Amino acid sequence: MTEFEYNQCVTLYADNVFRFIMKNIGHEADARDIVQSAFEKMWLNKQHVITEKSKSYLFTVAYHQMIDHIRKTKKTKIVSSFEQDERVVYQTNNQLKETLMQALNQLNETQKSLVLLKDYEGYNYQEIGEIMNLSESQVKVYLHRARLQLRNYLVSKENIS
């Protein structure tokens, strides 16, 4: 990977990676740090990174750094930050999206990442498995469980409201 190709990756994928991390952890500053360190790592290893696989490389690095970050920080802090984020989301998005985001927050980290990688980035099962170090069948099962969980949440909310 050349300098030009790296900078192209920044232009094309920085927002995608940031969005993926941001929706997962819900904290902008931490998400920025993770994205920056992911790009830094890619720059350092640019000689070994194939340009065609640079996007999945970035997501893989960012995902694992995000997991490390989540393990380090306390769960309570994460929840409180989500609450702050939710207020912002509520102000800008419609009702369905708000309920969907609430449903997403009910999922565990793996399910969340699976759903976001599938819906935001359109990766297939195999690609998601490569990013998250899971088998294709595992991705399929975990993702379907997450979908059903989200649907149940949405249905239950509709019933309540």
Added chain:
Amino acid sequence: MTINRTNYENYFLRYVDGDLSDAEKLMVDGFVAENTNLATQLESLLQTKFVPDTTVVFANKEKLYKKENKERTVLFFTWQKIAVAAAFIGLVFMAWILMPTKESVHPIVINAPIKNKVADLIPNKESKHPIAINSIEKNKATDLMPTKKTILSNSNKKQPINHYAVQFKKAVNNKMSTQQINTSIAILDNATIKANDSRLTIKNNENNSPNKALNSAATDAIALQDQSEKTATANKTLAASEQLNIAVSNNTNESSTKMHRTVYKELDTETDNNSLYVGSIELNKDKLRGLFRKAASLLKRKSDEPTNNTLIAQNNPSFN
């Protein structure tokens, strides 16, 4: 495998994930159309699909852009490298200074005008010009007759005997008479003896006649032989002169071309004496001589110092 009421959920989930082929999608659409009560389940699953939030972007993306820094290599000069460079520069400077100039080395003068025939035949230390070839050929036999002054001056300058041999061979080229040749031999004897015994040389030089010179040279040679028994060096010189005499008498009938070769050899030898070759660089030996003398005197002085100290130490017991 077709969709039915038992496996429809798996098909619906794959439909939401976009994992179905076009044919499978059509099959699912047909199944939903037939089973409208299951359509709501598909719609609720489709609602779980997230749409990318384009409002969330990474601000200040410029921070992520990188530019390669081309590192400049810094050369560190160690003292060894500097020393080698200085030595090389010094050698080049010395070679440039000691290089023989045009003034010091003169080419062979051909067709040079003869101003002083006698002076041409007498090797002059001050003049570094080789003997002109044409002038040698024009020499007459009488030119080879040395005066007292000439021989004395030559012997004082310690010129090699070869010079006289050359003169003699030149004379042969000009078809000198036997008497004249004998005179030249006498001159050679004179010069040889002069180098070893100045008294005898003076005596020989008093005779200006060629016949007298030959006779007196023979007499003096015998006398010298008697005297030189005391010293080995005198013997050797005389023996050499006798051998030269015999060689000269035998070679009188030889061709003139051989004699010419000897003349050129003499010229080459003189040129070689002045130049010293260091690799491919030709240096003037005369210029180096002073340097060598200084170096020799310095070394001698240094070698003398410890000797003096030891002598002092031996004489003065308080040093011990």
